[in-house]
Amino acid sequence: MQYLIRFIFSLRSLTRHPLQSLFAIVSIMVGVSLVVSIDSATKNANESFRSSAHALSSSATHRIISNSLGVHDSVFYEIRMTLPTLALTPVCDGYIALRKKYVTSQSARQHTGHLLGIDALTYGRIRTNSYDHDYSTKDLRTEHTHHSSAEANFSLVQLLPPQLFERFLRGDGMIITRGLADDLDIQTVQDSLTVFLDGIATHHALLAILDNSPTIPRDLVLCDISRAQEIYYHRDSAPYPVVHRLEFACTNPVLLDSLKRILPKNLSVVAEQSSDNSLSTMSSAFEMNLHALSMLALIVSMFITYNTVSFSALQRRKEFGIMRILGVDGRGIAWLLLRETLIISTIASLLGCLLGSIIAETMTAIVSGTINDLYKSIGVTAHLQWRSIAKGCTIGITTSCCAILPIAWECAHMPPRTIVQHSTDMSTHRSLLIMSVAGLCIFLSAWVLLASITHIVAGFVAILLLIVGSALLLPLIITLIVSSVTRIPLVKHSLWVMIALRGIRLSLQRFSIAITALTVAVSTVIAVTIMILSFRETVNHWLIQTLDADIYISPxxxxxxxxxxxxxxxxxxxxxxxxxxxxxxxxxxxxxxxxxxxxxxxxxxxxxxxxxxxxxxxxxxxxxxxxxxxxxxxxxxxxxxxxxxxxxxxxxxxxxxxxxxxxxxxxxxxxxxxxxxxxxxxxxxxxxxxxxxxxxxxxxxxxxxxxxxxxxxxxxxxxxxxxxxxxLLIRSNTALRTTSLQVFDSTFRITDALRLLTLFVACMSIFSTLLAIQLERSHEHAVIRALGMDARGVGKNVLLQTTCAGIIAGLCSLPLGYAMAHILTEYINVQSFGWSLELQVDILSILGTLCITIIMAVGAGLYPAYHAASTAIATTLHEE
Amino acid sequence: MVVFLHIIQHSTVSFMLSLRSLTKSYSTTAGTTRILHDCTADIPRGTMTAIIGKSGSGKSTLLNILSGIDTPDSGSLLINDISLHSITEQERTAFRRKHIGFIFQFFHLLPGLTALENVLFQQELQGRLSEHDIRHAYHVLESIEIAHKAEYYPAQLSGGEQQRVAIARALIHKPDLLLADEPTGNLDPDTANIIFNLLVHRIRADKQTAIIVTHSMEIAERADRIYEMRHGTLVALQ
Structure with missing residues (x-):
């Protein structure tokens, strides 16, 4: 009962400031949604990347691969004859473009498919050993038969009607998934497929359509090895029939040695794990890039969550002071704060996860587009990643609770009278100095770290240190800027300007949180912009220098x-x-x-x-x-x-x-x-x-x-x-360069989305903070109005204050953004990709970002200005 | 705008405050509370009027209505034969800025401005500041013995000092009507006495029309006229 009463008390506190609670929820929600969406997109892409690599792969332990033109057909038969106990299967594996036959290119898009050519008899033999759960018959139903034998393992013999199986073995046609069929607008197996490889088209009958299943890649195209060989014949260009690899399951070292002895010199045996390594090293840099972006988003959202939660606690310091005077102990106040934060952050995190899941679909599409452009053609399916949701919830709730801890500690340990007296501002010169020295030390430690450790993680930690150091330095910087500006004679003689400027210094703790949040968000945007620009310019320069021919031709x-x-x-x-x-x-x-x-x-x-x-x-x-x-x-x-x-x-x-x-x-x-x-x-x-x-x-x-x-x-x-x-793609020099830059730009599409979301979160944050500040200043506005300033004047005063906050945030984000860009290009990029980039700063785009920052601040100040202008003078003064 | 200018010019010629049957109620979820009921009074020019009454009797509400920061539900308020509540909000603000000085119980100095700047702020509301304005502000601060703390911020001043600055701010633009809402209510008795003496001295010296709301009968007795706010109605005591 006691807990219920406390819970109801906390809920009532939150509903007493509905707008503030709403903004707190929205800010945390957007922050969590960023984490969930990026994490989900990365995980989806990774899963597709890996599942495409293992697409219906057998439970083979090893592969026989060729160093040149593929594995000669005859090798398969020779091994079968020499080592009959070895479960061996030939595989042709690669990516193709597909289209429904008889559909003109204008009316239908091509889709990418993962073509797997198998020998149904031997392939099934390997799979049956251990992969029966992967590919059960419930996954495979044909339009002809609706055959489903629950006991059957993967075996086309059991699955397909005899006449169809015979056709499959003859290489008469292909089997595709329902998902791919839908993409290609194929309704029944009466339709046919046109396959494109290196610009050469071949036509194929459709034998069956597989039901969708999480265990089967959506882009799978299955056919007999002989048909796959025909499709790849041109590319493999061997004077004899080849397969791409032979897979086998073998744990017997003696048998393995025997096999190695009889293999021709151009063939080698590699463990399945090795091929995984190749793949993972290929994608690791891109994964690292995504994680870097995700981490930046996480830092920004963590900061904003801290901003929101700590601000709402700061607003209630006076109330806590009174409660302390009335006899509530420090622990009680701390628990009260934690309880309220827990309620808000749980609601916000759950909503954030919901929003993140929605955004994740778009993010996944962007990520898959980038992977297709850069590494490998894969079909990424966006589905809910429970681990990402759990991660988002944990981060949302944990960061919110961590953010409240210093404030809770402060309210719990300060003498009650001090809390009441300092309800407006608690930044003393001493605390400002301590914070600034700590900030400077943390800022410098980032560079020391970079100078001493050359690891990608050091780069990320350095960025984090830069942000934290700057956050601690900002109150001093704000104080210095405001003091300097108020000394300008023109400003000195305009008292309403002075009220706006000194108001920032007076509410330093509140304003510094808002300005820091905006600075961090904008500097992140500036850093990523500089990095992309530097990259783009370097690539463009390199393209101009390297592409010296007039016409480029390739399939x-x-x-x-x-x-x-x-x-x-x-x-x-x-x-x-x-x-x-x-x-x-x-x-x-x-x-x-x-x-x-x-x-x-x-x-x-x-x-x-x-x-x-x-x-x-x-x-x-x-x-x-x-x-x-x-x-x-x-x-x-x-x-x-x-x-x-x-x-x-x-x-x-x-x-x-x-x-x-x-x-x-x-x-x-x-x-x-x-x-x-x-x-x-x-x-x-x-x-x-x-x-x-x-x-x-x-x-x-x-x-x-x-x-x-x-x-x-x-x-x-x-x-x-x-x-x-x-x-063939036949392009002029200019067209190729343009296409290359288009591919480059699409690579960074995800960062565009991230930048927009970051700015949106920052905008939300500064809006809620400014509104809260203006609510707090409503008494001052009432006094000014009572003295004779009209409503427009009060509104202008608020807007001036928010504009100043925007300008300060913009100015501070320039050096911080440049420093972050330096780390991104000179350390993180080099460690993850290995490219040398020349740091390029586009003054116009930086000025544009600065303008956007100010516009954002002014925009965020519009409603607070309206609110201040419409202050009910008598009521506000009476409340005081 | 022409009408508005006419009102302003007309109001500066002769001054008298006349209240007729003013009523004011507040609606809350608990119901409607009547604060003022049939308030009627005439305040001659150049006089000092005190309004006394218990807490919650509606003294401050009346003062807010007199200054134009609140509006009555019914009745009329004439200042020099001009109905203050029949003009627009913007016109009322301009009127308040030019003709009314306000002293609050809790001083209400602007925390971001120094003592001098707080005084000058009232001047700035009238238009651009000149060197003459700054000298005049110093002079006013000197006259109420606080010039030595002109560069101090409100947080650095005591309650009595803050109220001196508030008085200076209310008088700097020589308002036609000075409204003081319990100007010594937040001060200790000794300081309250000093501050009130200072205020009365300035009112008398400038022949200022002033209405002072107070709890203290001792203070009220120094006024030319005394009204008591009783059940929302003004009752003349002297």
């Missing part, structure tokens, strides 16, 4: 930033032999897994055929003397800057690479600035690549010609592509 790629497709050999020859082509460069790009000494890291191996006049376009970060002479050496490679950074390799070091027949040592002759991939690139002369990897295919070509013939060559190249039946 369409599902991953915007990489081109791994193939151009048909005959078409390639025709393209470079066109009239008007002066010189040409070609490239071939493929993924490669570095040896275990480099954590099985995945990298891009790019073979280049360069005309000598293109050499000067490449900028070296470090290189041996005359690197282009070394370039012609058979055992020479160049590394991209990110790869050199991640592997710790330098010019002159050697690198072991898996070539077609064995591991070979290559010497690093230079480190090249490269912003195309954070995964890392190894450049090799095409002449030597063809020998070592026995691969003469080409992923793309760039043509140089006279300016007059660009248009003609663009047209004639398109005609040639049509003639040879391959869809």
């Amino acid at each position: 369409p790629s599902l991953v915007a930033r990489t081109a791994t497709g193939m151009v048909k050999n005959q078409l390639m020859t025709a393209l470079i032999q066109q009239t008007g082509v002066h010189t040409y460069n070609t490239f071939r790009s493929r993924s490669i897994t570095l040896p275990h000494t480099h954590q099985d890291r995945m990298a891009q191996l790019v073979s280049l055929h360069l005309s000598p006049d293109s050499y000067q376009r490449y900028r070296f970060k470090e290189a041996v003397p005359n690197p282009w002479k070394e370039w012609h050496n058979a055992h020479t490679v160049f590394l991209s800057e990110p790869l050199a950074h991640k592997t710790g390799l330098h010019t002159g070091d050697t690198l072991l690479l898996p070539t077609a027949d064995s591991m070979r040592v290559f010497r690093i002759a230079g480190i090249i600035y490269d912003y195309a991939s954070d995964v890392g690139v190894i450049y090799i002369n095409s002449r030597h690549y063809q020998v070592w990897w026995q691969d003469s295919t080409i992923s793309g070509v760039s043509l140089k010609c006279s300016p007059d013939s660009i248009a003609t060559l663009l047209q004639s190249s398109r005609t040639l592509a049509q003639k040879y039946g391959q869809e």
Whole structure:
């Protein structure tokens, strides 16, 4: 009963200030929703990333992969004959573009599918061992049969009607998921599919549609291995039928040794775990980037939560003082505060989780778009992440309760009379000095930390220290600014301006919380803006310098930033032999897994055929003397800057690479600035690549010609592509640069959303704080009105005060934002991606942000100004 | 605007305050409370009038209505034959700024301004400040013996000192009507006596029309006329 009464008392306190409680709830809610949405989006993307990697993979323990053109079909049969006890299955695996057949490109979008070509008989044999829960028959129903045998494991023999199974084995068609079917507007299996790979279209019948299931990737396209081989035939370009890998389950070391002995030299056995490593290292930088953004959002929302909760407690200091005088002990006050905070933060956190779940869908779409552009074509499904919700709730409630602790401690330990007397302001000179010294020390410790530890976490901690240090320094800075401005003669003779300015100093504790919240939010926006601008400018500069050809030709790629497709050999020859082509460069790009000494890291191996006049376009970060002479050496490679950074390799070091027949040592002759991939690139002369990897295919070509013939060559190249039946992306230099920058911009779409949300949260925070301050000053406004100032004058006074707060926040956020940008580009970016960026500051955009800050502050002050102007003079004075 | 200027100019020519059947009630969730009921009085120009009464009798409400910061429910209030509550809020504010000086029980100095600035603020409301205004403000502060603390902030002044500044602020613009709501109610008896003497001295010296609300009969007896607020009605005692 006693607890119920206390609870009701707390609730009544909250409802007595409904507007304040509402703002507190909204601020915490938005902060929590930021955390939940970003965390959910990251987790969704990660899950899709991993599930796509394991898409219906067997329970194999190892893979047999080729270092060059895939695994020859015959190898599978040889192993089956030699080692009949080994459960082995061939797999073709990759991404394709899909469209409903007979639908024109204008009316239907292409969708990405994850094509898995399997041998149904042997694949099922491996899966049945341990993956039966993954892919039960309830997941697989056909339109023809609605067959569902609960006991059956994954086995197409049991699942499909005999005639359909026979068709599947014959490679007559494909099976897709219901989700993908919906995306493609396919209703029944009567429809057919058109598959695009490297711009080459093939048509396929649809055998069955799988019901959606969380255990099956939404983008799965299943077909027999023979059909997959046909689709990939052009790309694999081997003179013989190949599969992408052989999977097997083996825990017997003797059997494993036997297998290794009989394998051809160009094939190697890797544990499944190794392929996981490659994948995780590939995406780790991006994950780190997302976590960085999430952390920034978290810091801002934590700060704002602190602001909101501590402010509402500060407002009631006088009430607490009176309660102390009446006999309530300090502990009672502390519990009262904690109880109220718990009520508010729980409501707000739950609402925040709800809002976050809604925003998460958009965030997930943005994140998946970025992953598709940068790393791998995956379909990310947005679903509720309970762990993110739990995290959001915990953060919301914990930070709110932590925020209230210092205030609760203060109210509990100060003499009652002091609390009452200092209800307006408690910032003494001494506490201001202590705070400032502490702030300065924390601020400086951030730089000491960065100078002493070169780890990405140190960068994040340094940003946190900068924010906390600045928050502690801000009250002193505000005092100094206000004191300086009030000494200006023009200001000195305008007493209503003085009232506004000195009001900030008088309510320093309240104003400093509001100004700090705005400063932190705006400086975060400035830091991210500077970072993106620096990145963009560096990339643009690099593109201008590197792209020296006039026309660029490559097959369409599902991953915007990489081109791994193939151009048909005959078409390639025709393209470079066109009239008007002066010189040409070609490239071939493929993924490669570095040896275990480099954590099985995945990298891009790019073979280049360069005309000598293109050499000067490449900028070296470090290189041996005359690197282009070394370039012609058979055992020479160049590394991209990110790869050199991640592997710790330098010019002159050697690198072991898996070539077609064995591991070979290559010497690093230079480190090249490269912003195309954070995964890392190894450049090799095409002449030597063809020998070592026995691969003469080409992923793309760039043509140089006279300016007059660009248009003609663009047209004639398109005609040639049509003639040879391959869809190609044929772009001019400018178009390619524009596309590249568009891809770049889309990469940072999530930061745009984050910036907007951060500003919104800051706006909410400053609005609630200003309103609270003005409510507190309503007595002063009543006096001014009683003395004869009209309502408009009072409103102007409030607006002037909020404008000043906005200007101070804007000015303080400039150096803080720049310092944060410096850490983001020089430390966090370098540690996570390895790119060298030149810090670029766009004065106009910074001024724009400054203006937005002031506009936000003024906007946030409009209602408080209206409220102050409409003060009921007599009632307010009477209440006093 | 022409009408408004006419009112202002007209009001400065001769001054007299006349209340007729003023009533005022407040509605709360608990019901309607009648504060003023049929308040009628005439205040001649240049006189000092005291209004006494118990707490909650409606003295402050009447003062608020007289200053124009509150409006009566019915009745009329004429200041120099001008009905204060038939003009707009903006006009009333301008009237208050120019013709009325207010002294509050709790001083109500603006915390962000020094003593001198608090006094000057009233002047600034009349228009731009000049050097002459600053000298005049010093002079007024000197006349009430607080000039030596002109640069002090309210928080650095005692209650008596704050009230001196409040008196200076109320008198700086030579208002036609001075309203004082228990000006010594928040001070100890000795300080209260000193402050009230000072106030009476200034009122007499400037031939100021003043209405002082007080609890103290001793203070009220020094006024030219005394009214008692009894059950919401003004009753003339002297």
